[in-house]
Structures are given as structure tokens and as C-alpha cells.
Amino acid sequence: MIDYVKIYLRDVNVADLLNHPDLDFRGRYSSTTGEHFDYPLESDYHCCKIELLESRKKPQTVHVVFTGSIHKMWNSINGIDSPSRFHSTGFNGNPFTLADLEQTIIHLETLFGCDRGQMDLQNVEIGMNVELPFNPMQFISGLMLHRNKRISLSEDGHYAQFAHQQ
Structure with a gap:
């Protein structure tokens, strides 16, 4: 199973993400002054997180970062729950095949409006379910x-x- 990934997405249309019906981006503000900051923004998505981060080197440039367990995301999207029904953190105790991985990548391509060549895999954590x-x-x-x-x-x-x- 793939327990955790961190993916940087290149050249993604940020406006489309901000208007995506399945994403609810939250930002930051100052509780002292009430000032609202444009970035960073983050949205939860099927046990994972999507962050929009402003570039330090290139102002007005926004980076998109996806983090979380794509196994848990796949199960959440497909309605697969833990046998104990405790699913606040997701479930990854079932098989996650190469075919599931391929379908997950296609799902991410659709979600972000990009192709897999625009996804830079930064971290991957692999685990095994064994009895x-x-x-x-x-x-x-x-x-x-x-x-x-x-x-x-x-x-x-x-x-x-x-x-x-x-």
C-alpha cells in the first residue's frame, strides 16, 4: 500500500481549483488586525490535503501541493470503510493494487486538470498489510x-x- 505521498503539481490552473465544487479552501487571517491573507490556502479532500502556497522567489506564483494517503483517498472515494467503522482518519487495511494506483492517478489528473507529467512525486511512504x-x-x-x-x-x-x- 502507499501510505503517504507528497506531490508538487506544476502549471495547474489555480482558479479552477478554487472554483472546484468538491474543494473548500480555507485561509489564514490575523485575529489582532482582522487582516486576511491570500495564501496559504488548504482544502481537505478524501483524507488528504491540498495546499496552495505563494512562491517566495516569484510573487504572484502559486504552488499546488497534494499530501496524504492515496490508498485512504481511493477507499474514501469508493465508499470503503474500516471494518470498525472508525473512518475519521481513513482506512488502508485492504489491498491496494497496481490497477487501483493507476485509477487513482487518473482521478488526480482529472481533479487537478493536468497530466501525470505535471506531478512531481516528492515523498512516498510504502507499507504492507500482513497478518x-x-x-x-x-x-x-x-x-x-x-x-x-x-x-x-x-x-x-x-x-x-x-x-x-x-
Whole structure:
């Protein structure tokens, strides 16, 4: 499965995105002065996030960045929920095939009005859904350090990671 991606999109029509019926972009403002800032803007989209960021080097140029799990997005679009029905963060516990990946790319091309050649994949996180002959929680609870970094556990304890910067 593909757990997470970060995609920079080149030469996308920002006005079309701002007017897209499935996207609701939110911005920032100053609570002190009431000043509204044009950028950055962000919209949630099927367990993922789309950001519109103004270029620091070229004012009036807006960058489009898509982040999130395309597996969770695919499931959300197709109405596939977690068996536990807890879907506030999405579900990626089912197979995500190459055919699903191809259909997801086509969906992104349609959403952004571009072709895949305009999508620069910056980050990709790949995972596997496997059934283990032991309780993985016992293994996770025994983890302590990796490269002198402490483990960070989710509130429910079902997810753990070591925070390393690249």
C-alpha cells in the first residue's frame, strides 16, 4: 500500500481549483488586525490535503501541493470503510493494487486538470498489510530507541514511529 505521498503539481490552473465544487479552501487571517491573507490556502479532500502556497522567489506564483494517503483517498472515494467503522482518519487495511494506483492517478489528473507529467512525486511512504502469528502490540510496546530517538506512540497505542528528519 502507499501510505503517504507528497506531490508538487506544476502549471495547474489555480482558479479552477478554487472554483472546484468538491474543494473548500480555507485561509489564514490575523485575529489582532482582522487582516486576511491570500495564501496559504488548504482544502481537505478524501483524507488528504491540498495546499496552495505563494512562491517566495516569484510573487504572484502559486504552488499546488497534494499530501496524504492515496490508498485512504481511493477507499474514501469508493465508499470503503474500516471494518470498525472508525473512518475519521481513513482506512488502508485492504489491498491496494497496481490497477487501483493507476485509477487513482487518473482521478488526480482529472481533479487537478493536468497530466501525470505535471506531478512531481516528492515523498512516498510504502507499507504492507500482513497478518502476524503473534500480537504486534507486544512487539511495539518493546520498542524504545532508534538512532537515539525515542519512539512516539499514538493515543490508542496502535501506531508507533521514530521521528527522523531527512
